[in-house]
Amino acid sequence: MPDNQTIIDAVQAEIETDRDWLIGLTRDMVRIPSVNPKFEPNPAINREADVQALLEPILKQDGFRTEQWDALPGRPNLVGEWAGDESRSLILCGHIDVVPVGAMKDWSVDPFGGEITNGRLYGRGAVDMKGGVAACIAAARAIRKAGITLQGRLAIHSVVDEEAGGFGAMDAVKKGKLAKAVLVAEPTWGDVLPVEGGLEWARVTIRGRNAHSALRYNEIYPQRHDKDRLEPGVNAIEIAARFIAAVRQYELDRTRAKSHPLLPLGMNTINIGVMHGGTGLGEHGLPTVMTNPAIIPDVAVLDLDMKFLPDENSADYRRDFEAFVHHFAQTDAWLRDNPPAIQWELGGLHFPPMNTPVDHPLVRSLMKRKAMVGKAPQARGFVAVCDAAHYAGAGVDGVIFGPSGDGFHGSDEYVEVESVVETAKVIAASVIDWCGIR
């Protein structure tokens, strides 16, 4: 990869010249409320499509061939492409949905005002991640303005629904919108994140047998097996409690056995995040009666959020957990005949792991280019998950790199304006490094 320093200097100068344009674009995006409708359905604030309508003309103006399609009903993805070689192709990706504002009383600014104070641009989505999307567009625009034609194909993916599973990015992947590498401009405070663990959502359904609570003694203590004995109940909530304890041990064993150098120790955890215990398994997969403790409950439904390491894979992970549940069931007479059921991809959710090497050329470029315009970055892993996973699952080398800020998923969210400008400069430089110049 040649050192294109002179060209990069010129491109970064364009970004500096147009910094107000970049900040203005971020602000304009923040001013369009694009709350993910899965969290808060309300057409007045579910304006993802309006954000795409704002961005598409800008991409067109910069010579991108653009395309929009509904990833989910009324929720379009926007893709822009500059033609080029596949061997050096790159996607710059960001999501334009945001999480709900939450309690208005906790905000000291208008969450959709885009107010700029003391170098911070405030608003829901400012740092997560409209600032990052704007930086990607500004990077491409500056390359264009500097009169440069890239050798590799460059695509910009502005996708919906990252905050609720990433069905926007998943749909882009499903449509074959791939490349050799992808950079997702989620906030990283200028660090470079080439790895993230995989994530599974699973539902474990434990069945018992209902009976009147007055006959619990007939369930839990020895009885004569005479002909008048009523069929004993089996309390599914109590089985669930034992299962939760067993999962804790399983989690402990796995987290002690293996770790990843770029991630915190013990991050491959299992969070039991939701539980419904009651009676009568409904067609919706949950108990139909959750108001009457006088029934020995026959259904306990546990929803699990399960993280695995970047160098593990989903098939092995699922197989191991299924074996664990199987063996747990073999320890109990009732469960042997009525084993818990495991439903993978609860809510369609599933994030493959991303495990790009730290010496990958795109990672090395970002490390170098970031250090040249600001504070030297760290290469580290991402403890949560983002859209990068969906591309990584399709064989695209992924990396996460983006601006600084705070208040994401909370109140008074802001992005550091200077970090947006710096992010654009670093991305522009790394695009040139990776894609090359024609």
Add this chain to the structure above:
Amino acid sequence: MPDNQTIIDAVQAEIETDRDWLIGLTRDMVRIPSVNPKFEPNPAINREADVQALLEPILKQDGFRTEQWDALPGRPNLVGEWAGDESRSLILCGHIDVVPVGAMKDWSVDPFGGEITNGRLYGRGAVDMKGGVAACIAAARAIRKAGITLQGRLAIHSVVDEEAGGFGAMDAVKKGKLAKAVLVAEPTWGDVLPVEGGLEWARVTIRGRNAHSALRYNEIYPQRHDKDRLEPGVNAIEIAARFIAAVRQYELDRTRAKSHPLLPLGMNTINIGVMHGGTGLGEHGLPTVMTNPAIIPDVAVLDLDMKFLPDENSADYRRDFEAFVHHFAQTDAWLRDNPPAIQWELGGLHFPPMNTPVDHPLVRSLMKRKAMVGKAPQARGFVAVCDAAHYAGAGVDGVIFGPSGDGFHGSDEYVEVESVVETAKVIAASVIDWCGIR
């Protein structure tokens, strides 16, 4: 108590003569669907008031001073009284609400048809407990027809809502509709049940602290306490699992420590019947978010059905459980500062114990009178609870005695017609024994 055998013979002969009237009354009651609206709100089948309207003229005709009032909106209790001495006063009590029919496909007869086949009268509520109510009315009617005036005051209580907590009987008690003794004609297959355990419904709310599931490692494994450390989450569902195991031990200790001679060993159990685990405690007392396992859940709500022995009392029982929860909380750093909350009388539900001695005159009379007209009864305890508890809690000596049948709370419910007639005869005899003749 004098032996009024000649008089009793005459009264029982009246019942025999009018057996078709008694069976017809039972059938007429079954034909009025009086499903408890708390289970299945539908005016077309929530016709408790129509049952009372059927019964009131009959009571009036038999010389009862009657009164109806709404125990719950649109759901009247009916009380009829013959004046008499308080020292020998007696209530004959039954409920006229029924549980829902359930799946119609499981019924081979019309649930509200009152069909009589092979000595069985079929229909929802036939044995639970319109047959018993009809038997009480027939007993009084025969006493009246035989020209007898009782010495003690006799009341008939036809109450609503037994199937959903007994708020009908509770309201009668609250209005001071009491007596020295009460006979509740729930189905007992001719046995005499002078005791039942107490029952509490309690809600235990366990709080955690929510956080992103990706930071579970920060919750469960040691971390440096540097300034950047995020506040760790606390998984309320996992605490609940430990609490459930502790409750099991508490229950085991109590059931091993003490029993009642008329009840099965180990019947003073705790059934954890409902559990909600999720995030954000709502004003309704339950988690507001139960769809997202990516959050470390901060709320687990357990609904408990807790039985205690007839010779225990509610105040002591509650104090013991509160002490247990307190000490459980002291074993954990988080719970010490955030102890579980206990809400007693969940849904307003609370059943005092009933502990009438087996040598109580009314019990002895029923044992004797039943043996004289049919199979010798057993004196035993009731493992569930019924309206007798509410009177017992107000100091009224209670006993449960009623007909035979099957299918209550299930399908093809029926009452043995012969057992209804026999129940009326036994009740009439014991009313004369207890109240005496003027």
